[in-house]
Amino acid sequence: MSTTTTRDLARPAPAKPSKAGPRRGLRGSGTFNFWLFTGPFLIGLLIFVYVPIGWSIWLSFYEARFTVTPSTFVGLDNYRSMLGNDNFTGALGTFTVFAAIIVPTTWALSLGLALMVNRLRFMRAFFRSVFFLPTACSYVAASLIWKMSVFNGVRFGLANTVLGWFGVENIAWLDNPNPPWYWLVIVTARLWLQSGFYMILFLAALQNIPGELYEAAAIDGAKPGWQTFRHITLPQLRATSTAVILLLLIAAYQAFDEFFNLLSKTTWGRPPLVELYYTALGDNQDYGAGSAGAVILTLLIVVVTLFQGKIMGFGRGDESK
Amino acid sequence: MPALSNSNWDRRTVLRAAMGLAAAGGLAACGSNNGRGGGASGNALVQYFHAYGEAGTEQAIKKYAKAYKGANVTTQWITGSNFESKLFASLLTKEAPDLFEFHPQIQLIKSGQVADLSDIVEPVKDDFNQADIQSHTVDGKIYGVRMIDDPQFFFYRKSMLEKANVEVPQTLDELLEAAAKLTTDKVKGVYLGNTLQAVIRPMIWAAGADTLNDKNEPAYHTDAVVDGIRQMRKLFTSGDLLLGAPADYWDPAALTQGLTAIQFCGMWAMPVMQQALGDDLGIFPFPKVGDAGKPAVYNGGWSMFVNAKGDRVDEAKEYVKWLWIDNKEYQEDWALSYGFHIPPRTSIAESADKLKSGLPAEGVKLFNEFGHFDNIGWTQAMIKATEDVFADSVRKNGDPEAALDKCDKVVNAELKKLFG
Numbered sequence: 001m002s003t004t005t006t007r008d009l010a011r012p013a014p015a016k017p018s019k020a021g022p023r024r025g026l027r028g029s030g031t032f033n034f035w036l037f038t039g040p041f042l043i044g045l046l047i048f049v050y051v052p053i054g055w056s057i058w059l060s061f062y063e064a065r066f067t068v069t070p071s072t073f074v075g076l077d078n079y080r081s082m083l084g085n086d087n088f089t090g091a092l093g094t095f096t097v098f099a100a101i102i103v104p105t106t107w108a109l110s111l112g113l114a115l116m117v118n119r120l121r122f123m124r125a126f127f128r129s130v131f132f133l134p135t136a137c138s139y140v141a142a143s144l145i146w147k148m149s150v151f152n153g154v155r156f157g158l159a160n161t162v163l164g165w166f167g168v169e170n171i172a173w174l175d176n177p178n179p180p181w182y183w184l185v186i187v188t189a190r191l192w193l194q195s196g197f198y199m200i201l202f203l204a205a206l207q208n209i210p211g212e213l214y215e216a217a218a219i220d221g222a223k224p225g226w227q228t229f230r231h232i233t234l235p236q237l238r239a240t241s242t243a244v245i246l247l248l249l250i251a252a253y254q255a256f257d258e259f260f261n262l263l264s265k266t267t268w269g270r271p272p273l274v275e276l277y278y279t280a281l282g283d284n285q286d287y288g289a290g291s292a293g294a295v296i297l298t299l300l301i302v303v304v305t306l307f308q309g310k311i312m313g314f315g316r317g318d319e320s321k
Numbered sequence: 322m323p324a325l326s327n328s329n330w331d332r333r334t335v336l337r338a339a340m341g342l343a344a345a346g347g348l349a350a351c352g353s354n355n356g357r358g359g360g361a362s363g364n365a366l367v368q369y370f371h372a373y374g375e376a377g378t379e380q381a382i383k384k385y386a387k388a389y390k391g392a393n394v395t396t397q398w399i400t401g402s403n404f405e406s407k408l409f410a411s412l413l414t415k416e417a418p419d420l421f422e423f424h425p426q427i428q429l430i431k432s433g434q435v436a437d438l439s440d441i442v443e444p445v446k447d448d449f450n451q452a453d454i455q456s457h458t459v460d461g462k463i464y465g466v467r468m469i470d471d472p473q474f475f476f477y478r479k480s481m482l483e484k485a486n487v488e489v490p491q492t493l494d495e496l497l498e499a500a501a502k503l504t505t506d507k508v509k510g511v512y513l514g515n516t517l518q519a520v521i522r523p524m525i526w527a528a529g530a531d532t533l534n535d536k537n538e539p540a541y542h543t544d545a546v547v548d549g550i551r552q553m554r555k556l557f558t559s560g561d562l563l564l565g566a567p568a569d570y571w572d573p574a575a576l577t578q579g580l581t582a583i584q585f586c587g588m589w590a591m592p593v594m595q596q597a598l599g600d601d602l603g604i605f606p607f608p609k610v611g612d613a614g615k616p617a618v619y620n621g622g623w624s625m626f627v628n629a630k631g632d633r634v635d636e637a638k639e640y641v642k643w644l645w646i647d648n649k650e651y652q653e654d655w656a657l658s659y660g661f662h663i664p665p666r667t668s669i670a671e672s673a674d675k676l677k678s679g680l681p682a683e684g685v686k687l688f689n690e691f692g693h694f695d696n697i698g699w700t701q702a703m704i705k706a707t708e709d710v711f712a713d714s715v716r717k718n719g720d721p722e723a724a725l726d727k728c729d730k731v732v733n734a735e736l737k738k739l740f741g
Contacts, residue, residue, distance in 0.1 A: 066432060148567045153515075153563075153566065154567070155507065172564030172565040173565060175515045175564040175716065176557070176564055177716060264402060264515075264516055265516035265711075267709050267717070268717065281409075285409055
């Protein structure tokens with residue numbers, strides 16, 4: 001609050017002439033207003049984000065089984081055990097496979113949808129909404145629908161019914177890991193849920209491309225279709241693409257719900273968060289090791305994000321266009 | 322004001338929630354439990370129950386709680402398949418339940434998590450199934466009150482076995498053969514649940530091995546068990562095993578809907594199965610594995626425990642005594658009115674007419690003849706380790722020996738922590 005006073009001193013008489021000024025008595029110091037608006041959020045951020053992060057880092061240096069207020073300092077032991085833990089390093093591998101599949105497919109699908117919707121001459125709003133709608137569905141609900149009606153292993157599951165028309169045997173999509181059909185279930189669920197959202201981002205970017213560029217390209221002899229798309233549209237979408245890929249990568253790192261709900265009692269198909277959940281909250285309740293894993297994961301996300309930004313030029317502003 | 326952006330956000334959240342609900346339909350009920358009592362339940366004792374599948378069970382538990390005059394008791398009915406992790410996680414927090422149902426596991430006692438209930442059980446100790454007393458006793462103290470015993474075994478459709486000319490399997494080999502003969506394009510031979518975890522212990526026992534021996538050393542790593550796992554792998558890949566059914570093994574649906582001819586399930590599902598299938602229903606224990614084996618039944622069940630770290634231990638104990646020691650009418654209701662369970666109280670079991678004839682009586686016979694009760698030293702971490710064995714070498718094509726070696730490490734580390 002001391003900042004407020006300073007501000008008042010610096011501007012001695014803003015209170016008086018403000019008859020025509022801001023409404024509802026929110027006159028005066030901009031600093032005060034700043035804190036008034038952001039304060040509640042900052043407090044929330046502090047309590048619900050920064051304190052837990054700090055606590056987690058602190059826990060990662062302690063032997064913390066069945067407690068979150070440990071007293072035995074173990075230094076880097078938790079980090080050593082997590083990095084030597086096949087399950088955790090395996091989970092990082094799982095994530096890599098998952099990201100390698102889900103990021104390009106979602107990128108391509110949402111871009112494709114955006115291009116199609118952008119081309120529509122009528123009912124554009126309708127289709128935009130239809131494709132966006134799945135975003136509103138929760139991952140848990142979608143996983144259950146995928147598991148119990150679309151991809152269940154019996155003859156009346158949707159996928160098996162369709163395959164049955166072509167004489168294909170029933171497939172136990174989720175329970176039999178050879179071949180790993182469970183990836184199909186997981187990837188399709190996530191595609192269905194998130195493509196609509198990124199489609200909206202691409203749509204906005206597409207509508208921002210000046211029409212003159214296309215006209216100029218046409219005059220220069222560029223053929224409509226692939227050539228125009230390749231040399232005009234794609235480069236113009238570069239900033240959005242970079243942002244989308246970044247968001248997709250982070251979302252993939254955070255994947256939890258569908259893996260947790262679709263796969264049970266497995267030793268495979270566990271991304272890092274699921275593995276950490278079982279470490280910290282499962283039968284062992286090992287919060288120290290769990291926190292160490294979380295810190296390792298965070299560092300990885302930071303490194304990958306910076307690296308990706310470097311390559312694709314995210315945040316370089318206009319010049320990246 | 323922040324309220325402005327807040328209300329925007331709220332509207333969006335509400336919209337999301339509404340659409341999510343619409344999309345999820347009846348499934349929306351899942352996962353909404355935050356592990357906390359209602360806002361007004363500050364003065365009430367909180368108890369945790371996993372969601373029983375049988376109709377009327379939740380109402381029954383709440384009815385008993387309401388009838389208690391000593392205190393308000395609120396019930397958290399925990400849905401989903403991971404009751405134990407929700408329970409374990411909540412026990413660390415201030416919202417921990419005062420009393421909860423679970424299975425006897427020694428880590429809860431070593432960590433001082435559950436209260437000694439000897440004083441309330443001791444006076445009626447002789448009226449309990451002695452195996453249930455033993456499985457809850459550590460160093461002469463009794464830590465839980467058994468509510469129900471649940472034998473688990475195979476159910477089969479007599480008509481289907483007759484039609485396929487198949488005898489009731491006496492060995493695991495015969496079970497595999499039967500599964501092959503019973504499988505048609507519509508019906509699979511056998512259902513063991515989607516993840517197979519329910520048959521792990523029965524298979525170990527049926528192979529003549531055990532989870533732990535009397536000295537609390539691993540006793541499951543034998544050649545017969547390895548052979549058993551190999552046979553299970555054969556069954557898993559044969560195409561005769563039902564996989565990916567919408568309901569898991571504890572739900573009678575797979576059998577009653579005609580998806581399978583034989584299903585591993587528990588006594589609790591018997592009333593629903595009988596209602597759906599009439600006399601077309603038989604039961605048999607997990608058949609013996611190898612020559613030295615013996616048929617096995619897992620006598621599971623649920624017991625009441627009091628949270629020793631709660632601040633209302635005495636009140637919680639009082640409630641447990643009132644309901645699960647003194648109130649035989651409710652105990653009988655709980656064991657026999659919804660699913661079938663075997664009452665751990667001898668006096669109630671003896672007067673239970675519903676279990677005296679027909680298929681229920683056969684179930685009781687299997688329970689007495691082939692039953693294995695919980696070993697209190699066999700903890701959740703060890704159960705998890707054996708589940709990984711099945712995941713790696715039955716559902717995946719891993720080497721059973723290697724998987725069991727890995728399991729040994731986990732189990733030995735856990736044993737060392739518990740027994741030194």
